[in-house]
Amino acid sequence: MTDQNKTSEKPWGGRFSEPTDAFVERFTASVGFDQRLYHHDITGSIAHATMLAKVGVLTGEERDQIIDGLNAVKADIEAGRFQWSVSLEDVHMNVEARLTDRIGITGKKLHTGRSRNDQVATDIRLYLRDEIDVIAEELVRLQQGLLDLAEREADTIMPGFTHLQTAQPVTFGHHLMAWFEMLMRDAERLQDCRKRVNVMPLGAAALAGTTYPIDRAFTAELLGFERPTENSLDSVSDRDFAIEFCSFAALLMTHLSRFSEELVLWTSAQFDFIDLPDRFCTGSSIMPQKKNPDVPELVRGKTGRVNGHLVSLLTLMKSQPLAYNKDNQEDKEPLFDTIDTIKGCLKAYADMVPAIRAKADSMREAAKRGFSTATDLADYLVKKGVPFRDAHEIVGKAVAFGVAERRDLADMTLAELQQFSDVIGPDVFDVLTLEGSVQARDHLGGTAPAQVRAAVQRARARLG
Numbered sequence: 334m335t336d337q338n339k340t341s342e343k344p345w346g347g348r349f350s351e352p353t354d355a356f357v358e359r360f361t362a363s364v365g366f367d368q369r370l371y372h373h374d375i376t377g378s379i380a381h382a383t384m385l386a387k388v389g390v391l392t393g394e395e396r397d398q399i400i401d402g403l404n405a406v407k408a409d410i411e412a413g414r415f416q417w418s419v420s421l422e423d424v425h426m427n428v429e430a431r432l433t434d435r436i437g438i439t440g441k442k443l444h445t446g447r448s449r450n451d452q453v454a455t456d457i458r459l460y461l462r463d464e465i466d467v468i469a470e471e472l473v474r475l476q477q478g479l480l481d482l483a484e485r486e487a488d489t490i491m492p493g494f495t496h497l498q499t500a501q502p503v504t505f506g507h508h509l510m511a512w513f514e515m516l517m518r519d520a521e522r523l524q525d526c527r528k529r530v531n532v533m534p535l536g537a538a539a540l541a542g543t544t545y546p547i548d549r550a551f552t553a554e555l556l557g558f559e560r561p562t563e564n565s566l567d568s569v570s571d572r573d574f575a576i577e578f579c580s581f582a583a584l585l586m587t588h589l590s591r592f593s594e595e596l597v598l599w600t601s602a603q604f605d606f607i608d609l610p611d612r613f614c615t616g617s618s619i620m621p622q623k624k625n626p627d628v629p630e631l632v633r634g635k636t637g638r639v640n641g642h643l644v645s646l647l648t649l650m651k652s653q654p655l656a657y658n659k660d661n662q663e664d665k666e667p668l669f670d671t672i673d674t675i676k677g678c679l680k681a682y683a684d685m686v687p688a689i690r691a692k693a694d695s696m697r698e699a700a701k702r703g704f705s706t707a708t709d710l711a712d713y714l715v716k717k718g719v720p721f722r723d724a725h726e727i728v729g730k731a732v733a734f735g736v737a738e739r740r741d742l743a744d745m746t747l748a749e750l751q752q753f754s755d756v757i758g759p760d761v762f763d764v765l766t767l768e769g770s771v772q773a774r775d776h777l778g779g780t781a782p783a784q785v786r787a788a789v790q791r792a793r794a795r796l797g
């Protein structure tokens with residue numbers, strides 16, 4: 334990056350009598366991070382020039398020169414032939430200066446009827462819209478991986494937990510489908526946010542609109558925006574769409590972090606429910622036996638920065654008077670880091686989920702250990718005419734006996750069980766087995782294997 338410091342190089346240098354302080358120049362510049370907007374900046378400029386020619390502000394020849402020039406600048410950037418200059422402050426002025434270097438005086442006409450204020454708002458929206466589409470696809474890839482795994486594990490029984498204490502048996506497929514539902518809401522939130530990203534601020538100019546006979550609907554159509562924004566002051570100062578996106582991202586990360594926590598627990602020797610392939614884990618430099626679930630841990634850890642970026646943006650906006658303020662330049666780094674972080678986390682998860690191996694025997698043993706069919710025994714007694722509260726008490730006593738004897742309910746004899754209630758008959762063993770327990774919860778949203786399979790089918794249709 335070059336660091337020339339001449340008043341003459343600044344597109345706004347006219348009213349200034351001394352060069353910008355060298356530190357201030359670096360302090361106020363955004364080109365170090367906003368250069369990633371170059372592609373969308375050029376796309377926006379091409380549409381703007383096309384519109385200016387349509388309404389007669391530029392000639393057809395000027396428009397073509399500008400468009401060819403901008404495409405050449407883009408090629409320079411992509412070929413690594415572009416020297417970004419800090420004294421040109423940001424991506425917008427760097428691109429425009431290079432255009433004028435290439436095509437001469439006509440380049441100076443491009444900025445007619447616009448301002449960097451509406452330009453930058455347009456660029457971020459164009460950029461974010463593309464990133465949303467990439468993120469949406471990655472989210473679907475992860476969801477499809479979950480559906481395949483849930484279908485494969487529809488019959489696998491594990492303990493379900495409340496308070497992280499064994500509660501009732503569930504199927505592993507059912508547990509995975511809970512993750513799927515969280516991601517489905519994320520996907521819907523993302524599409525909802527996209528609607529408000531996809532409106533065009535260009536034409537607001539600095540804040541009040543412009544005196545040229547612009548055709549905003551035409552530019553919006555060229556850029557694939559749903560419509561132009563309604564109010565020029567709001568257009569240049571609104572960053573709600575970035576906050577909404579970061580809020581979607583924070584919730585997504587919160588979900589991924591919860592999955593991560595479970596994967597970390599489940600890979601431990603204490604749970605031993607699943608195996609993650611070696612390629613998603615790392616070892617220890619001192620303890621030879623270790624295989625650490627680094628990917629889930631890191632995803633859980635990265636939730637902090639994404640949640641932080643949401644708070645950064647909310648705080649950035651909270652005291653700004655209308656319309657544009659330089660504060661807004663601070664919107665980019667949190668937004669960009671949010672995008673990069675969630676793309677990385679989604680890729681890691683979409684690659685890793687299909688490779689999760691369930692340790693069915695271990696899950697089963699754990700489900701048997703915690704008296705997970707105690708509720709089933711209570712329900713059995715109720716069906717034989719015992720009031721629920723009494724049934725609860727009877728089963729509590731049977732569990733206490735099992736704790737003392739170190740035996741599960743299903744491992745007791747009929748005579749032993751009958752000590753607690755004489756309505757208990759030999760059919761009790763149908764409900765005390767893990768299979769009996771999950772199969773009995775056979776309704777929409779329940780854990781029965783048949784319901785899990787049906788939920789997977791419906792989910793596939795919802796993904797389209």
Ligand code: ARG
Nearest residue numbers: 363423449450453659661662
């Ligand atoms: N780099 C600036 C930003 O990111 C572009 C807009 C600057 N406008 C201005 N009037 N200083 O917000």
